[in-house]
Amino acid sequence: MLHLRMIVPADRTAAAVELIESTVGTTHLVVLPGVAREPVGDLVLCDMARESADELLHGLRNMEIDRDGSIAVENIDLSMSTRADTAEEEAPGEGADAVIWEQLAEATHEESTLSFTYLSFMGLATMIAACGVVLDNTILIVGAMAVGPEFGPLAGVCTAIVQRAPRLAARSLTALLIGFLTAIMATTLFSLLMDWLGLFSASMLDAERPQTSFIWQPDPFSFVVALLAGAAGTLSLTSSKSGALVGVAISVTTVPAAANAAVALSYGEFAQMGGSIGQLLLNLLGIMLAGTATLALQQRLWRTQRGRLKRRLRRG
Numbered sequence: 001m002l003h004l005r006m007i008v009p010a011d012r013t014a015a016a017v018e019l020i021e022s023t024v025g026t027t028h029l030v031v032l033p034g035v036a037r038e039p040v041g042d043l044v045l046c047d048m049a050r051e052s053a054d055e056l057l058h059g060l061r062n063m064e065i066d067r068d069g070s071i072a073v074e075n076i077d078l079s080m081s082t083r084a085d086t087a088e089e090e091a092p093g094e095g096a097d098a099v100i101w102e103q104l105a106e107a108t109h110e111e112s113t114l115s116f117t118y119l120s121f122m123g124l125a126t127m128i129a130a131c132g133v134v135l136d137n138t139i140l141i142v143g144a145m146a147v148g149p150e151f152g153p154l155a156g157v158c159t160a161i162v163q164r165a166p167r168l169a170a171r172s173l174t175a176l177l178i179g180f181l182t183a184i185m186a187t188t189l190f191s192l193l194m195d196w197l198g199l200f201s202a203s204m205l206d207a208e209r210p211q212t213s214f215i216w217q218p219d220p221f222s223f224v225v226a227l228l229a230g231a232a233g234t235l236s237l238t239s240s241k242s243g244a245l246v247g248v249a250i251s252v253t254t255v256p257a258a259a260n261a262a263v264a265l266s267y268g269e270f271a272q273m274g275g276s277i278g279q280l281l282l283n284l285l286g287i288m289l290a291g292t293a294t295l296a297l298q299q300r301l302w303r304t305q306r307g308r309l310k311r312r313l314r315r316g
Contacts, residue, residue, distance in 0.1 A: 001076040001084050002053055006044045006060070007036040007069040016044055019059045025052030025091030027083045041069050047076065047084055049091035053100045054302075061102070073103065099238045099298050101163065107237065108159045111152025112172040119182050121149045122255075126183040127190045129259030134200050136209035141256050148255035150179065151233055154284065158234060158291035162299060180258050180280070187262035195266065202267045215256045216264070216275035218282050226252055226286025233287070234294040252283045 008016050013031065020026050030045040048056060053073065065071055125147035132140030156172030159165070194200035214222075229252045261276035 001047050001079045001088065002050055003074045003076050004044075004046050004048055004053075004056070005072045005074070006065060007039055007041045008044050008065055009039075009041045009068050010034070012063050012065060012068075013042045013044065015063060016060060016065060019063075020044075020046050020048075020056065023048070023052050023056045023059075025049035025087050026056065027087040028081070036069075039069055047079065047081075047087070049088045050100065051088075051091035054102070057100070057102045073100075099295070099302055104159055104238060105163065105165070105168070108152065108156035108172070109168060111149070112156030112168070112175045114171075114175045114178060118149055118152075118175065119179060121147060122179040122183040123186040125149075125255045126187045126259045126262065129256040130187050130191055130194075130263050133209070133212050133215060133256060133260045134194075134204050134263060136207075136211045138211045141212060141215075144255050144259065145252070150176065150254050151287075153179070154230070154287050155234065155237055155291060157288050158230075158295055161292045162295040176284070180254075183255075184258050184262045184265070187259055188266045191263045191266035200263070202269075205263060205267055205269060205272070212256070212260075215253050215260045215279060216272045218275065218279040222253070222279060222282050223286045226283040227290040230287035230290030231294045234291040238295070238298060252287065253279055254283045254287075257283065 004020075006016065010033070013033070017029070017031060020029055026046050026048045028045070028047040030043075032043040032045075034041075035043045057071065057073070060066070060071055125144045128140055128147060129144035132138070132144060153172040153175040156168055157176070160167075160169035160172060191200055257276045257280035261273045261280065264270070264273035264276060
């Protein structure tokens, strides 16, 4: 269940309450007239099944309550209520399958914003991966994959395509491009420093590295894994199962590929650099294709379920 808290302009409270009451899967409605001070308005509270959230939020935004008042949604960790159980049973589909587009757009907007923190994580993850590829150490590679924040902008691109949001697409692509370019440049300088300190060498890069050679040698499995990871990552975002994102992060070789490209660049190994860039682009493409397809399929399935419910309610 989700908890909805709104400050509603007094002239729209009746319409908002009517919408809530007519939406299947809502309960625990509370209206406190005139208690809000900033902005001025009525406080409206209710609980709703996750399956009902997207339709209700869309209707409330059409009333411009988000512009003249406020709309906040919180997860309810524990709800002990027969009415809440009934509301969840009446709502269409399963909560885990529901996509709350407003929440997804907000999350991807935040994750795809170019910031100092985002660039820092990209650079640090790529430097860790650089150590991993030179030492042929898979533990460092896995750690770098987990640290990398690149899935946020990738999810932003997928969401923007499905929702037809060009600004989000531009912001996400900008974050991806600048993020990886900055990380590669920083890691190239890091590699040169490590070489000066005697910790990296060209012979280490040219040596056989059976544990990490796949990073600069893309093959069909690279694309297959990227497709699967893109679908899994998108499902984890839309179903609020964020724990799955860790598994997604360590199953694709975006950050390690960028790291190997940077180290290869520092030593003039352009063949390895080209293979690494190819691996990076192959993974990015696979994730974006699978993520977009997954979101589009979820949107279509959810619309079908809601349509069936509305027809059933009309017949009833």
